[in-house]
Amino acid sequence: MNDDSRVLAENYNYQTGDDATQDAAQTVPIVPPSIPEYLQDTYWWAYLHPKSFWFFEREWVVNLILWGNMKKLTNAVLDEMDLRQQSSVLQVACVYGDFSNRLASHLAKTQSRLSVVDVAPIQLHNVEKKLDGHQNVSVHHQDSTSMSFADDSFEETVVFFLLHEQPEDARRKTVAEAIRVTRPGGRVIFVDYHGPKQSNPMRYVMKPILTMLEPYAMDLWHDELPAFMPADIDAEQISSNFYFGGLYQKVVVNV
Numbered sequence: 439m440n441d442d443s444r445v446l447a448e449n450y451n452y453q454t455g456d457d458a459t460q461d462a463a464q465t466v467p468i469v470p471p472s473i474p475e476y477l478q479d480t481y482w483w484a485y486l487h488p489k490s491f492w493f494f495e496r497e498w499v500v501n502l503i504l505w506g507n508m509k510k511l512t513n514a515v516l517d518e519m520d521l522r523q524q525s526s527v528l529q530v531a532c533v534y535g536d537f538s539n540r541l542a543s544h545l546a547k548t549q550s551r552l553s554v555v556d557v558a559p560i561q562l563h564n565v566e567k568k569l570d571g572h573q574n575v576s577v578h579h580q581d582s583t584s585m586s587f588a589d590d591s592f593e594e595t596v597v598f599f600l601l602h603e604q605p606e607d608a609r610r611k612t613v614a615e616a617i618r619v620t621r622p623g624g625r626v627i628f629v630d631y632h633g634p635k636q637s638n639p640m641r642y643v644m645k646p647i648l649t650m651l652e653p654y655a656m657d658l659w660h661d662e663l664p665a666f667m668p669a670d671i672d673a674e675q676i677s678s679n680f681y682f683g684g685l686y687q688k689v690v691v692n693v
């Protein structure tokens with residue numbers, strides 16, 4: 439953890455926690471989670487360095503990184519949600535751009551609440567500022583691989599482009615945790631990279647980029663996302679959609 443992160447971590451109260459989830463029971467971690475090695479080693483420049491926000495925290499940059507698909511993929515998440523009044527929704531890990539703002543606005547229509555989890559205090563500080571105008575949002579300093587929420591805390595859980603950044607062990611734990619904290623009858627919505635079709639020229643563009651910058655991402659090209667789910671999830675619980683010639687996927691688990 440760098441000095442900035444340490445200072446920011448002190449802003450999150452681990453004794454009392456954040457009570458903004460209200461109906462999402464949370465057991466408070468005794469010690470704050472530390473920055474995982476893969477995040478520090480591979481992604482420090484994208485998520486931990488203070489200057490990263492200056493570059494990445496713009497919708498057009500995020501949209502460029504996703505080859506113009508940011509709006510379509512965000513809509514794919516929002517359209518998937520089946521919200522009752524006053525639902526609790528979890529976003530696992532911060533996302534640059536307007537994703538969380540759009541999600542929070544969407545949830546406000548049903549007086550639903552959004553909890554955002556991240557392991558990096560500097561990211562939580564940024565998302566707090568970014569979502570300042572929304573009254574239905576709370577942020578939580580937690581590690582996706584061992585969250586402090588009680589089982590069945592949320593109606594819907596969203597994991598947007600996190601899994602490809604995690605080594606397999608962390609990825610499996612994140613998937614299991616996302617399912618654990620989601621109520622029976624609810625959904626976990628994963629959006630991430632996927633191996634594109636043979637005929638998709640983006641294969642040849644993205645393979646060197648991902649191999650160089652995102653060493654764990656190719657796992658999601660080689661294996662389908664359900665391969666990382668716990669054994670007790672049946673195939674009938676899972677539905678998948680693919681976008682942009684198969685480069686992106688949305689996988690929904692009906693819990």
Ligand SMILES: C[S@@+](CC[C@H](N)C(=O)[O-])C[C@H]1O[C@@H](n2cnc3c(N)ncnc32)[C@H](O)[C@@H]1O
Pocket residue numbers: 474477485500530531532533534535555556557558561580581582583598599600603608
């Ligand atoms: C969701 S991912 C990538 C999203 C997307 N590429 C974007 O444009 O922002 C990035 C976030 O995941 C967070 N993260 C990585 N590993 C985590 C973990 N184990 N627990 C919680 N958050 C994690 C990082 O701190 C970062 O804020």
